[in-house]
Amino acid sequence: MSDPAMSDPRDDAVPVRGRRQWDLPKQADPTAPLLEVRDLRTHFKLDRGWVKAVDGVSFNLADGEALGLAGESGCGKTTTALSMVRLLPENGRIRKGSSIKLFGIDLVPKTERQLQRYRWREISIVFQGAMNALNPVIRVRDQIAEPVRVRLGQSETSSRKRALELLDLVGIPSRRSDAYPHELSGGMRQRAIIAMALACDPAIVIGDEPTTALDAMVQAQILQLLEQLRRDLGLSLMLITHDLSVIAETCDRALIMYAGKVAEEGPVSRVFTAARHPYTQKLLGAFPNIRSDRRTLEVIPGSPPDLLNPPPGCRFAPRCQYVMPICSEVVPPEITFDDGVRVACHLYTTASEGAIGSQTTTVEPTAATAAAASPASRASA
């Protein structure tokens, strides 16, 4: 497989779709971007009201691209990712007006049954191996083969063969293939989970803190494996982590979330070197850097707001050192800069010299073509 051009992930848009072993979904628009999320709002119903865990998140994921989602615990990273295939707890709802377009197909209005078509075959998830993500009473090999057999309708023999290939791909020797999860080490389990996520050759792989709870050596091995697989298989990756160094190492773009909203999003090189949002700056400051001689880490005072009743303006305002009167009244609009960084902060709305407009302008002409070729019009064609 050709070396994917990392500078501009769009370049390998064709090879990624071309490598697919299975057809695109019938309603897919081959010219539409891989994944376009607009104004995603995922709320959880409690007796006391709705927890606005994800509240108006927009982002794109291009073919072959790796996007890192970062932020404090409870900022909505995982909820955002799980919303893609609607793997939410029973009280979770994706609210009206949100759209999640995969190949131009909006997944939000799909029924549970219809959505099953997209799970694993298009978007699969690498869960945390430290958790109980593998079924303790089923052989690892069979858990990997299961989606191949059930989802792709392959025979017992060929799905098992595929499972063994995948285990080989992630570096688990075939003699370990009939092991049960508890017989594998943490690193091996995580590899098996990665193998499982690749079973149906998905377009997008979501990594939900795939290296948390692994020791540093194994963590590095797993990240290396993910990176290599992404290059070899041309996967698009969405990596959730609170470890910023992981994003810096493996991702093309970073999306920093705070309290259910996007604080800052853009190329890793820009976000990490010239952070604009005060929260991003604080987050980076709170992270150890081996190249600096700082002895102490910064701490962000306070804690994230209660998402049952979020503050009216900017959600970071109560903890922000640059807070202005407007911050606690008006929700800051998302501003996109020339270097491709998108920031939601009032510091930049007033002095919007460098800004080229609001979030809607980030939607390139492809959005128009995608809208014209909506699923309905294609279906009738």
Added chain:
Amino acid sequence: MSGHFLGRKLGQAAVTIVAIVLLNFVLFRLMPGSPDRILLRNPNATPEAIAAIRERWGLDKPLFPDQLVDYIAATARFDLGDSFKFRGQTVGDVILDRVGPTVLLVGLGELISVIVGLAIGAYAGWKRGGVVDRVGSSVSLVLYSMPYFVIGMPLIVILAAGLGWFPTSGMQDVGAETGFVGGLVDLARHLALPLLTVSLGLIGQYSILMRSAIIETRSEDYITTARAKGLPDGRVLRRHAFPNALLPMVTLIAINFGYVIAGAITAEIVFSWPGLGTLTITALSARDYPVLQGIFLLVAISVVIANLLADLVYGVLDPRVRV
């Protein structure tokens, strides 16, 4: 499964049975009253007569070691002595006559209620808050809380006495139809109501326990994984949730086994079912210690065997315990 696991479990079961046999000996020796009085049934017996009786039953020998050794040797030969109440019959014969009906009733009842109860409970827990859950759970709770005779009596009143569909008691009609098929139909008609009673009570219990096991399993990470794989809901339940929820149930069903035999006493009494339950009551009221001792031993051993089976089944179901 490794031979080591099997061997260890068998060893544990053997040790338990030895302990039960010893306890059986001690327990009945500690009971108030001396057996010779019961044997003789004569408060004015002469010392010579008592001595003769004591010698005849081996009671003149010291408890330890002679009596204990005799007892163990006899038990090992399955010689449980003679019944006081059923003169001329050995305890073995008396119990053996009654084992069949109880095994039929309790065994079939367990089988039916495990299948039906686990199915209802699994579905109710999976679709928590659904129709099956709301109706099933309240009915199950009512059934679970009712002793067998409370379930059985309305059945007799309505289905047997009122509508006359089923006989009210016994295991067969006197001078019933001849032939194999006729006999089987007659047995089935008699079995229907006691079986229904035992099954209903157990279904209530098993479905409630299975429901909570499934609800607990449902929030496990591997269920999210299975859903993320885009598997149909039914497959997630059957292949991923059910086998895991079954693990605690296996132990529960085994532990329950002893209670089922004991609990079936009331069901057997209500329907005059000629099983171990009615025998226990008869033996109790007649102070037939040898028979009671025999029943105690039998029930205890079957509980040990049920637990051994549960361990083995557990080992098959859960790879983590096969060590």
